[in-house]
Amino acid sequence: MSDKSKINTIAAALQDVPEVQALFLSGSHGNGLADAYSDLDFVLVCENGATDAIAAAWREAVSQTGTIVLWWDRTNIPVLINAITEDWMRIDLIILKPEQLASHYQNTLKVVFDPERLYDQLTPQAPSRVRDPDKFLRQVEDFIRILGLLPLAEGRKEYINGVLGVYHLRQLLVDLLVEETNAPHRGGILHLNRLLTDAQQELLISLPPPLPIREGMIAAHLAYAGAFLPRARRQAAELGVVWPDRFEEATWKRLKQTLSLERPYDPQVAV
Known part of the structure; x- marks a missing residue:
């Protein structure tokens, strides 16, 4: 069954259900960026x-639309239901009251059915993303904190934990790189x-693998x-965040004293 057929099947099953007022597609199908691997x-x-x-x-x-093999019913978020069918189609649902729909925007949704024309009441365009300086600073501090745990992992010979630390550093770097591109449609993790x-x-490809x-x-x-x-550092200067x-100085001092490591960049040149 194609995505379109699944959408139509779900719509037909819900249109006459009491209390149901509208159904929209969101995510990549809602913003027009869906591909053959997109979920619903x-x-x-x-x-x-x-x-x-x-x-x-x-x-x-x-x-x-198919046999359900995974069903998470309002577990972590009270209005979210996650499902996977036997053909591995991922189908996610957010359930809202009419007044809660106002937090969405027309360019992030596609109407499946909407007899009361709730879509017409929405703001057409989502506002441009504004970065949170406090969140950015917390990410920087978290990176330095994880880096500063290296002597502990080395001293205890916790090399497996050291690998986990590298994964955390990698994710923080990926997040930083994504912010550099400032892509308008972030999409999911994949x-x-x-x-x-x-x-x-x-x-990212050039960086060494985390070996235990x-x-x-x-x-x-x-x-x-x-x-x-x-x-x-460059992003901090652009955001007006105090580095x-x-x-960082205390962390590099500790790394030099314990592991003879030098800072791998010049902070005066970085900004």
């Missing part, structure tokens, strides 16, 4: 929100290629520090 993200508007009756009606609708430039991807041995663990931490910190100099 829906927003369902109901008079009383995410009731048990609506959840049951949704499960029945999804089951008509949309990284379109968010990074070729040069950024080459940088002393030399590999240290080399990877140092390489990620050399990639992340100069970029982060945590004392924290």
Whole structure:
């Protein structure tokens, strides 16, 4: 069954359900960036929100597109239901009351059915993203904090934990690179290629793998520090964020005393 057929099947199953007022596509299908690998993200508007009756009606609708093999019913977010069918189609749903729909925008949704024309009441365009300086500073501090744990991992010979530390540093670097491109449609976690430039991807590929041995663990931490910190300093200057100099200085002092490591970049040149 094609995506279009699944959408039509779900719509037909819900249109006559009491309390259901509208159904929209969101995510990549909502903003026009869907590909052959995209999941189906829906927003369902109901008079009383995410009731048990609506959840049951949704499960029945999804089951008509294929056998359900995974069902998470309002577990982490009270209005979110996640489903996967036997052909591995991922189908996610947000259930909202009519007044809650106002937090969405026309350019992020596609109408499936909307007899009360709720879509027409929405703001046409989502505002441009504004970065949170406090969140950015917390990410920088977290990077330095993880880097500063390297002597502990080395001293205890916790090389597996050292690998986990590298993964954290890598994710912080990826987040930083995505912010550099300022892509308008971030999408889900599996949309990284379109968010990074070729040069950024080459940088990530060039970094050493996190090996669970002393030399590999240290080399990877140092390489990620050399990639992340100069970029982060430049972004801090652009955002007007005061760089945590004392924290970074104390961290490099500790790394030099314990592991004879030098800072892999010149902070005067970085900005």
